[in-house]
Amino acid sequence: MSELIKLASRSDLPPEGEAKEFPCGDKMICVVNVNGVITAMDNVCLHRGGPLGQGVVEGDKLVCPWHGWQWDPKTGEAAHNPAAKVAVYPLKMENGDVMIEV
Numbered sequence: 583m584s585e586l587i588k589l590a591s592r593s594d595l596p597p598e599g600e601a602k603e604f605p606c607g608d609k610m611i612c613v614v615n616v617n618g619v620i621t622a623m624d625n626v627c628l629h630r631g632g633p634l635g636q637g638v639v640e641g642d643k644l645v646c647p648w649h650g651w652q653w654d655p656k657t658g659e660a661a662h663n664p665a666a667k668v669a670v671y672p673l674k675m676e677n678g679d680v681m682i683e684v
């Protein structure tokens with residue numbers, strides 16, 4: 583069953599072309615802004631556990647800061663292997679808050 587909880591304030595979101603980490607319960611969530619489109623995905627890279635929210639945005643991909651695997655922030659798929667997929671989470675804007683469905 584999914585639950586809607588507050589992840590951040592809208593003003594805390596990363597600017598265009600950047601990513602940021604947010605704590606959510608007992609884990610971290612990676613929030614990415616690609617051309618103004620905000621998406622949320624698991625923060626743990628499937629390669630060796632790198633913190634995706636500390637990565638950089640290149641084009642429409644998020645690049646892991648540790649060894650450069652590229653991730654699609656909309657689908658959670660690795661660019662080189664769509665079978666490698668991190669979870670993505672729907673976001674909802676409610677007043678000034680960013681709510682995440684986990």
Ligand code: FES
Nearest residue numbers: 627629630632646
């Ligand atoms: S941990 Fe992300 S590319 Fe290695």
